[in-house]
Amino acid sequence: MSNQAWSARDLRVLWHPCTQMQDHERLPPIPIRRGQGVWLEDYDGKRYLDAVSSWWVNLFGHGHPYIKAALTDQLAQLEHVIFAGFSHEAGIVLAERLTQAAPPGLSRCFYADNGSSAVEVALKMSFHYWRNQGRREKNRYITLSNSYHGETLGALAVGDVALYKETYRPLLMDVITVPGPDCYEREPGESWADYSRRAFVHMETALQRHAHETSAVIVEPLVQCAGAMRMYHPIYLTLLRTACDRHGVHLIADEIAVGFGRTGTLFACEQAGITPDFMCLSKGLTGGYLPLAAVLTRETIYQAFYDAYATQKAFLHSHSYTGNPLGCRAALATLDLFAQSDVIGANRRLAQCMADAVRHLAEHPHVAEVRQTGMILAIELVRDKASRAPYPWQERRGLRVYELGLQRGVLLRPLGNVVYFMPPYVITPEEIRHMVEVAQAGIDWATRD
Numbered sequence: 175m176s177n178q179a180w181s182a183r184d185l186r187v188l189w190h191p192c193t194q195m196q197d198h199e200r201l202p203p204i205p206i207r208r209g210q211g212v213w214l215e216d217y218d219g220k221r222y223l224d225a226v227s228s229w230w231v232n233l234f235g236h237g238h239p240y241i242k243a244a245l246t247d248q249l250a251q252l253e254h255v256i257f258a259g260f261s262h263e264a265g266i267v268l269a270e271r272l273t274q275a276a277p278p279g280l281s282r283c284f285y286a287d288n289g290s291s292a293v294e295v296a297l298k299m300s301f302h303y304w305r306n307q308g309r310r311e312k313n314r315y316i317t318l319s320n321s322y323h324g325e326t327l328g329a330l331a332v333g334d335v336a337l338y339k340e341t342y343r344p345l346l347m348d349v350i351t352v353p354g355p356d357c358y359e360r361e362p363g364e365s366w367a368d369y370s371r372r373a374f375v376h377m378e379t380a381l382q383r384h385a386h387e388t389s390a391v392i393v394e395p396l397v398q399c400a401g402a403m404r405m406y407h408p409i410y411l412t413l414l415r416t417a418c419d420r421h422g423v424h425l426i427a428d429e430i431a432v433g434f435g436r437t438g439t440l441f442a443c444e445q446a447g448i449t450p451d452f453m454c455l456s457k458g459l460t461g462g463y464l465p466l467a468a469v470l471t472r473e474t475i476y477q478a479f480y481d482a483y484a485t486q487k488a489f490l491h492s493h494s495y496t497g498n499p500l501g502c503r504a505a506l507a508t509l510d511l512f513a514q515s516d517v518i519g520a521n522r523r524l525a526q527c528m529a530d531a532v533r534h535l536a537e538h539p540h541v542a543e544v545r546q547t548g549m550i551l552a553i554e555l556v557r558d559k560a561s562r563a564p565y566p567w568q569e570r571r572g573l574r575v576y577e578l579g580l581q582r583g584v585l586l587r588p589l590g591n592v593v594y595f596m597p598p599y600v601i602t603p604e605e606i607r608h609m610v611e612v613a614q615a616g617i618d619w620a621t622r623d
Contacts (some may be wrong), residue, residue, distance in 0.1 A: 176220045177216050180205035181202040184203050184205065185198055190203065204580070207399070210237045222608075223585065223601075223612075226587050236598075240328075241463055247503075248299070248500055251389055257492075264350065268509075275441075280470040281476075282472070282473060284470075284471070285466070289329075289430035290325055292456050292467035293323045294324075294328045294491075295454075295467075297389075297488060298328070298453040299389070300426065302489060303389075303475050305479045306487045307479045309594045311540040312388060313389060315349045316380055316420070317334060317393075319334050320335065320401035320402070321354065322338070322399065323394070326414060330346060334351050345471045350388070353375065355373035355406035356373075356405075357405055357406050363618055368581075374414070381421045390426050391425055395446070397409065397437065397442070402554070403550060405552075408446035412446045415449075425450045426451065426452045426453075427452070427453045429442055430457050432467075435512070436550055455469075455470070458508070459508065460504035461503040461508035461511070464501040465501065466502065499596070523548065524603075531607050540557070555591040555621060573588070575617060577616075578612070578615060579612055582615065595609060597609065
């Protein structure tokens, strides 16, 4: 069957995520037949370089033989089993390996099945911990402006991207939102470190005022991915860890998008030398093969729930597919690939290749900033470079970049007027240069009038 035939069938029955479906009257969805490495192929035989790792999940390329072999082996043994009262090898070994790889002190692993669910687990677990400690007044959360933590109601409440949140605000709990350390807002000549340190005063003030009623602070370490790929310096995390300890508030690190090598270290928190109280993992956890999430936490938090049944202190949260063996096995294969070679070192070289390839775009008349943290690189488009006046969102300049990318065989999915790259780690320097060339052509076309 052709692309056209599959697209027609799709549009008769499917409702796609984060999509105004009317757009597909002009730009039909592209049905993908197969994937290999950084490439996707549709039913008409056209290939697309997956510059966004299919929503930031794919680490080692599509169709990786090692992950496929691991899944085939697991499928022959056990596809799923209830995870309450039962267990299995893949789930046990994965928890062991995650707690060994994580920042020191994270010794317990609780499974969920997607990133939003992991955030829900961390929020509930933090609140429930304080309840078990007799501190029922600690029932609020502090979050950063421009943050994003998912789209279930709890996760949405602690985010701050109006596009996702505003419609559902009447359904959401009230949170404390403080100005974040977004380094796009720094003064000319001011370093990322200096601005991030200066921005921390807002968090310190919020903690001084609200620590008595606050369960946890939740942040995305180093990069606010869905918030237009805005970035900040690790010093903010260092200051935040110290302040949370001083004020008696938990720290939740949402590493769902930035974990597993995206920022230049296995986990972004490593760059600040900190251990959060909860670390949420998903997306790259399985290399992009199956949905799975994990929340890592401390033994002291685990022990606050460990008591006789009659105390009713147990953490009663579950998913039908908690700890799914196939997902766990894919995650173990992904961790094996990190162990088999210096992936982090190779990523640093690829990140430098990306930086070199886009360096000239900093001078583009409609580029306000080119910013990068590890394997995440973003290009901010503006109407006026001098004032950084943005394009009106209604003009959808980023959509033009997306369309030209598809025409030339590169999957780019700009966030508003921010074009970004977050490719699989198996991309080559030649493919990076091709990706950038197509993106530049898209940027030129999108900003020509």
